[in-house]
Amino acid sequence: MSEYHTPVLLSQSIDALIENPSGIYVDATFGGGGHTAEILSRLSESGRLIAFDRDIDAIRSGSISDGRLTLVHDNYRFVRNHLLDLSHKGEIPSDKVDGILADLGVSSHQFDTPERGFSFRFDAPLDMRMNSSAEKSAADIVNGYEKEELERVMRTWGEVAAWKRVASEIVSKRQEAPIETTSRLCEVVSPAIGSSHKELAKVFQALRIEVNGEMRSLEKFLLGTADCIREGGVLVVITYHSLEDRMVKNFIKTGNVSGVEEKDVWGNVIRPFKAISRKPIEPSEEEVARNPRSRSAKMRTALRVEAGKK
DSSP states (O other): OTTTOOOSSHHHHHHHHOSOTTSEEEESOOTTSHHHHHHHHHSOTTOEEEEEESOHHHHHHOOOOOTTEEEEESOGGGHHHHHHHHHHTTSSSOSOEEEEEEEOSOOHHHHHOGGGOOOTTSOOBSOOOSSTTOSOOHHHHHHHSOHHHHHHHHHHTSOOTTHHHHHHHHHHHHTTSOOOBHHHHHHHHHHHHTTOHHHHHHHHHHHHHHHHTHHHHHHHHHHHHHHHEEEEEEEEEEEOSHHHHHHHHHHHHHSSTTOOOOBOTTSOBOOSEEESSSSOBOOOHHHHHHOGGGTTOEEEEEEEOOTTOO
16 A cells, blocks of 8 residues: 555544544545555444545555445545445445545555656656546647636646746647647746746646546535534545645635635524634654655644534
8 A cells, every 4th residue: 555655644634533433434535545544443343434536546456355444436526425325225324424534636656657647757648637537638638728728727726827828838839749748748838937846846736637627526525525424523634735725724614615704694604614723734744754745735624513503
């Protein structure tokens, strides 16, 4: 499992998640199974865990055989649907769970597998699909989107400083020949961003988010957690960039991803969760030294509260 993906904030996240060892839990992002294995180690024989991943490679590479575990090959935005189905079939005792963990972002395996096209460190096909059977790849976006659509992607999902020029360079260069590899994309956008690896990473992030519909999936997932987690249960979310963290923070604070408070007739903010800690938990210096990819991680935890409670 560690070779596939090193789990971030492992002990902190599972400590926050598990209160009832005999409960039902969800690992919304299975990855290489690191968090899943730790959750199972904390559960009793009667505990249950349902783990999700849209990447079939992740499911196949997890190598966890445990009667308490149910693996689901699907996008975590559909967690609620699957819990209802599993409960209806009698495979779990309830469609309400005691806690949900979501470790967002791209796994180490996805980044380090050249042919997946997630990293500019390799010369590889411009793919970036988390679900390899999905229709749209990064190459389809780069070569098919209109200039205005590319500007939106770079500005909104990557917060790229030179988003207008990046889009212009792509549109100009693809007229000469399709942009089909990661290395060619790096060459194309270099006049706009220079040699900044940080800005290049933002370009790749923007395309990856658009390819996989990551922010739309996160929004639907968050809104669905209120119907999935029992009162007193816990939501734990680990994010890796400001767009994700802002959405999670807004949802916990206001009950919606826009961050606009809605109140009931008594003036109480309508929200299903209450933050357990005001500030997010971040990796220690020791963890960052062991796993540099953890450096941008932020973990937010929230308690499912009773209706009408602040």
